[in-house]
Amino acid sequence: MSDEKANLPAVSGDQGHSSQVVLAEPIPDPGIEPHEQRIQDIDPKAADRVERQVSTMFGLAGLLTVGSCVAYFAIPRDSTLEFGPLTGNANNLTLGVTLGLALFLIGAGAIQWAKKLMVDTEIAEDRHDAHSTPAQKADIIEGFQEGVAESGFTRRKMIRRSLIAAMGLLGLPTIVFLRDLGPLPGRSLYTTIWAKGIRVVNDVTLRPIKPSDLVVGQLVNAAPANLAPIEEESAVEYQNEKAKAAVIVVRIAPDKIRTPAGRENWGIDGILCYSKICTHVGCPISLYEQTTHHVLCPCHQSTFDLADGAKVIFGPAARPLPQLPLAVDAEGYLVAQSGFNEPVGASFWERG
Numbered sequence: 133m134s135d136e137k138a139n140l141p142a143v144s145g146d147q148g149h150s151s152q153v154v155l156a157e158p159i160p161d162p163g164i165e166p167h168e169q170r171i172q173d174i175d176p177k178a179a180d181r182v183e184r185q186v187s188t189m190f191g192l193a194g195l196l197t198v199g200s201c202v203a204y205f206a207i208p209r210d211s212t213l214e215f216g217p218l219t220g221n222a223n224n225l226t227l228g229v230t231l232g233l234a235l236f237l238i239g240a241g242a243i244q245w246a247k248k249l250m251v252d253t254e255i256a257e258d259r260h261d262a263h264s265t266p267a268q269k270a271d272i273i274e275g276f277q278e279g280v281a282e283s284g285f286t287r288r289k290m291i292r293r294s295l296i297a298a299m300g301l302l303g304l305p306t307i308v309f310l311r312d313l314g315p316l317p318g319r320s321l322y323t324t325i326w327a328k329g330i331r332v333v334n335d336v337t338l339r340p341i342k343p344s345d346l347v348v349g350q351l352v353n354a355a356p357a358n359l360a361p362i363e364e365e366s367a368v369e370y371q372n373e374k375a376k377a378a379v380i381v382v383r384i385a386p387d388k389i390r391t392p393a394g395r396e397n398w399g400i401d402g403i404l405c406y407s408k409i410c411t412h413v414g415c416p417i418s419l420y421e422q423t424t425h426h427v428l429c430p431c432h433q434s435t436f437d438l439a440d441g442a443k444v445i446f447g448p449a450a451r452p453l454p455q456l457p458l459a460v461d462a463e464g465y466l467v468a469q470s471g472f473n474e475p476v477g478a479s480f481w482e483r484g
């Protein structure tokens with residue numbers, strides 16, 4: 133028996149008896165089923181009916197998209213809808229439902245169009261090399277153009293126009309909803325609430341910090357003492373200011389510090405204060421390695437040397453962490469001499 137035959141599946145007789153091997157035959161290729169014409173293929177009225185259905189879906193999708201924009205402005209942001217024990221924001225729900233339905237109708241219309249109007253003749257294509265010859269490329273272009281013609285995209289104007297209108301209108305909410313990005317920041321990113329004489333407080337306990345509270349090697353997260361009154365007035369403003377003004381205060385052995393020129397009196401006995409906001413794209417940082425004085429940003433691993441003006445020693449950040457000059461007030465607490473030496477956060481301001 134040849135190897136080929138030996139590998140074919142076989143049927144044998146009862147166990148323990150000599151058996152006759154029956155070779156299985158390969159299953160014949162059933163070929164392509166004969167094409168059956170649909171009612172739309174032979175009755176122009178039926179085809180027109182489907183065209184109207186599809187156009188109606190696309191038209192409704194357009195109306196729903198416009199409706200979503202109207203609802204965005206018309207429904208108050210704080211209004212709610214109740215469904216038994218569940219409560220939802222009316223504005224968000226209306227936007228979700230209208231845009232969701234619009235997308236559904238465009239998809240359903242496209243499927244209906246493809247199933248009922250486009251040519252449904254099945255064809256078989258033999259496998260061929262992945263590489264296309266110029267003749268094959270020309271064939272593909274010709275096939276594509278044939279497909280466009282057969283789909284009726286150019287011939288069925290109502291479908292074409294309603295689809296183009298529906299797809300075009302889908303771009304409208306993208307522009308309208310940009311309004312939710314809030315007011316432009318103006319110059320608010322250039323300054324923080326740090327100013328001369330503002331005490332440095334612990335970020336968690338809100339207690340003012342004295343130099344004696346810090347030992348060499350220690351790093352604490354801190355904030356300006358004038359944040360608290362802002363919190364009472366406006367929660368949003370408080371968050372904005374807190375995000376910009378966050379600092380890290382670190383104590384390093386003075387003989388390990390390389391002080392940049394002009395900053396000789398910005399530290400107190402090895403205590404230095406830097407912005408906590410990474411200068412790459414603004415992540416908060418405080419992964420501190422006290423033996424190297426390096427602080428690492430968890431987002432993209434920018435590393436800053438706090439003993440050397442917070443210079444970048446690794447990673448995508450382009451400039452050092454801004455430094456806050458420190459002093460001690462009459463009661464012995466750490467205070468700022470002024471605001472930061474540069475705007476905090478990503479280096480947007482350098483591009484001007």
Ligand code: FES
Pocket residue numbers: 410411412413414415429430431432433434447448449
């Ligand atoms: S935000 Fe810090 S490294 Fe990217």
